[in-house]
Amino acid sequence: MESSRKLGSSHHSKSYATQGCFTLMILITSALFLFNFPASDQAASPSLTSTKILASNYISSLSSIVASKFLSGSCNCSTSQDEEEEEDVSSCDLFDGRWVEDDDDDFEPLYKPGSCPFIDDSFNCFKNGRPDSDYLRLRWKPSGCQLPRFDGLKMLKMLRGKRLVFVGDSLNRNMWESLVCSLRESLVNKSRLFEVSGHYEFKTQGYHSFMFKDFQCSIEFLKSPFLVQQRQFSDMAGVQRETLRLDKIQTSLTEYRDADIIIFNTGHWWTHQNTNKWNNYFQEGNHVFRSMAVADAYTKALKTWAKWVDANIKNHTRVFFRGYSASHFKGGQWNSGGSCDGETRPIRNESHLGPYPWMMRVLESVIAEMKTPVLYLNISRMTDYRKDGHPSIFKQAKRQRLPGMTQDCSHWCLPGVPDAWNELLYATLLISHPN
Numbered sequence: 001m002e003s004s005r006k007l008g009s010s011h012h013s014k015s016y017a018t019q020g021c022f023t024l025m026i027l028i029t030s031a032l033f034l035f036n037f038p039a040s041d042q043a044a045s046p047s048l049t050s051t052k053i054l055a056s057n058y059i060s061s062l063s064s065i066v067a068s069k070f071l072s073g074s075c076n077c078s079t080s081q082d083e084e085e086e087e088d089v090s091s092c093d094l095f096d097g098r099w100v101e102d103d104d105d106d107f108e109p110l111y112k113p114g115s116c117p118f119i120d121d122s123f124n125c126f127k128n129g130r131p132d133s134d135y136l137r138l139r140w141k142p143s144g145c146q147l148p149r150f151d152g153l154k155m156l157k158m159l160r161g162k163r164l165v166f167v168g169d170s171l172n173r174n175m176w177e178s179l180v181c182s183l184r185e186s187l188v189n190k191s192r193l194f195e196v197s198g199h200y201e202f203k204t205q206g207y208h209s210f211m212f213k214d215f216q217c218s219i220e221f222l223k224s225p226f227l228v229q230q231r232q233f234s235d236m237a238g239v240q241r242e243t244l245r246l247d248k249i250q251t252s253l254t255e256y257r258d259a260d261i262i263i264f265n266t267g268h269w270w271t272h273q274n275t276n277k278w279n280n281y282f283q284e285g286n287h288v289f290r291s292m293a294v295a296d297a298y299t300k301a302l303k304t305w306a307k308w309v310d311a312n313i314k315n316h317t318r319v320f321f322r323g324y325s326a327s328h329f330k331g332g333q334w335n336s337g338g339s340c341d342g343e344t345r346p347i348r349n350e351s352h353l354g355p356y357p358w359m360m361r362v363l364e365s366v367i368a369e370m371k372t373p374v375l376y377l378n379i380s381r382m383t384d385y386r387k388d389g390h391p392s393i394f395k396q397a398k399r400q401r402l403p404g405m406t407q408d409c410s411h412w413c414l415p416g417v418p419d420a421w422n423e424l425l426y427a428t429l430l431i432s433h434p435n
Contacts, residue, residue: 090431092144094424095378099138099346099385109136109415110150110422116181116414118210122395123174125413130394132344135413140382140420148430150423152186158433159217165256168265169225171325174411175263176221178418179425180210183219187212196220206252220259224250225269228301231283243283246300249308257312263320263377263425264305267359268327268410270298298359302366310371320428321367322377322421324357327410328387340409341392346385353384375428379421389417 113126113136121127140147166176184193196209196218206223229245256262282292284300313319329338347353357380367374387409393401395408412418 089142089145089148089427092142094142094145094147094427095382096144097140097142097382099382100141101134102137102139107137110152110178110182110419111185111415113415116177116184118180118184119177119414120173121397122408123177123391123411123414125391125394125416128391128394128397130391130413134344135346135386135388136415138346138386140423147423148427150182150419150426152183155426155429156183156186156212156215156217158429159212159260160215162217162260163220163256163258164217164261164263165220165222165259166263166265167222167224167253167256168227168263168322169223169268170411171268172263172265172322173221173223174325174414175322175418175421176208176219178414178416179422180219181414182419182422183212187214220256222252222256224253225266226250226301227253227264227266227305241280243281243288244297244301245283246297247284247304249304253308254312257317258314259317261318261320262313263322265322266301266305267324267357270294270359295358295362299362299366302363306366306370309374313372318375319372320375320377320425321363323360323363323380325379325410325412326354326357326384326386328390329407329409335406337404338409339392339407340387340390341394341407343388343390343392346388348385353381356380377421377424377428379424382420383417386412386417389413 113133114124119127164179166172180193184190187193192213194211194213196211197205197207207221209218209220211218226244227250229248229250231243231245233241233243235241279291280288282289282297282300309319328340328343330340332338360378360380364376367376389412391408391411391413393405393407394413395411396405
């Protein structure tokens with residue numbers, strides 16, 4: 001699903017550092033409004049620019065150094081690793097850090113391999129016979145603070161009576177399944193978790209939901225790989241055609257606009273063959289463009305999404321956008337022999353990381369113009385290190401594998417990397433629920 005990787009230049013680390021500062025500014029400003037303002041004040045929906053100014057009234061929980069640099073429009077977000085004391089989690093850039101191996105003998109992933117029945121077989125590397133397990137011992141360590149250990153029971157209490165919805169492509173499905181399994185692990189009676197809708201609804205409607213009965217909270221997933229509407233029709237010759245309506249949000253999204261938390265994403269499908277090579281695919285109104293650059297189409301689609309969010313999302317709803325998750329195909333593209341099997345260690349040399357994804361620069365520019373505060377989960381850099389975390393050939397059981405099979409170097413094994421995304425989500429929610 002992804003083009004072949006190209007190694008980035010030596011300048012990429014500076015680019016990532018700049019984006020880290022941008023991420024922290026969005027994270028802090030959005031969090032301050034979402035978590036500290038009463039609903040009546042949220043209705044005003046200030047822009048990101050005005051948020052930066054008004055944030056000075058609510059900056060007491062932040063370190064004075066980060067606050068002053070943030071309010072002046074510049075920041076050095078990470079703290080030196082040589083410092084004895086680390087910053088509070090609410091004042092550091094959670095997405096600027098490194099993967100460290102946990103050498104604690106008692107260390108375990110958020111849920112044991114093979115223990116969660118809700119993981120898709122294609123993500124279940126343990127079930128499919130992956131022999132190594134060192135990739136499970138890596139945890140994300142922000143540069144300036146200690147990430148709190150995920151506490152599923154505490155998160156369920158924060159989510160009591162609420163509705164959390166993931167909207168996006170199969171990488172968001174990866175994250176959704178990780179969260180369901182992580183929260184399930186905290187239940188003494190695991191039968192108190194049940195499917196509201198199952199595989200039939202997902203196949204027919206692109207929707208899947210779980211309910212934690214004792215907490216009356218639902219964790220849901222809605223398939224929407226582009227966020228905007230795909231349209232299928234027959235032309236005058238009876239040939240099946242498909243276009244992407246860049247000016248129209250996916251219809252089913254309107255059913256979830258009153259959710260308490262919505263986590264959006266889009267990205268990987270914009271690298272597929274249809275958006276890269278097919279003509280007459282992108283549409284606005286009644287006009288189908290004979291050709292259009294994917295970057296232009298992506299920008300139009302995100303602006304349509306942003307306009308819809310600003311006009312339709314309720315004041316009580318917290319909006320997240322999860323950034324682009326890195327792929328690690330080598331020797332070809334996803335559909336032309338690209339592979340990642342045999343990778344058992346992450347990238348350690350930063351010069352081997354790829355350039356910052358262009359799609360995230362577009363996203364950041366769109367978010368900056370929105371009235372609705374958006375919490376940006378910028379996981380692009382942290383995933384770029386993890387060439388060892390993909391299912392590769394272990395997306396299938398051994399008996400199903402054939403020579404030359406297509407490998408999966410886009411999604412992630414579960415347990416695995418998406419568990420860290422949910423630890424970051426948990427840490428973000430903790431900022432608003434200190435007790």
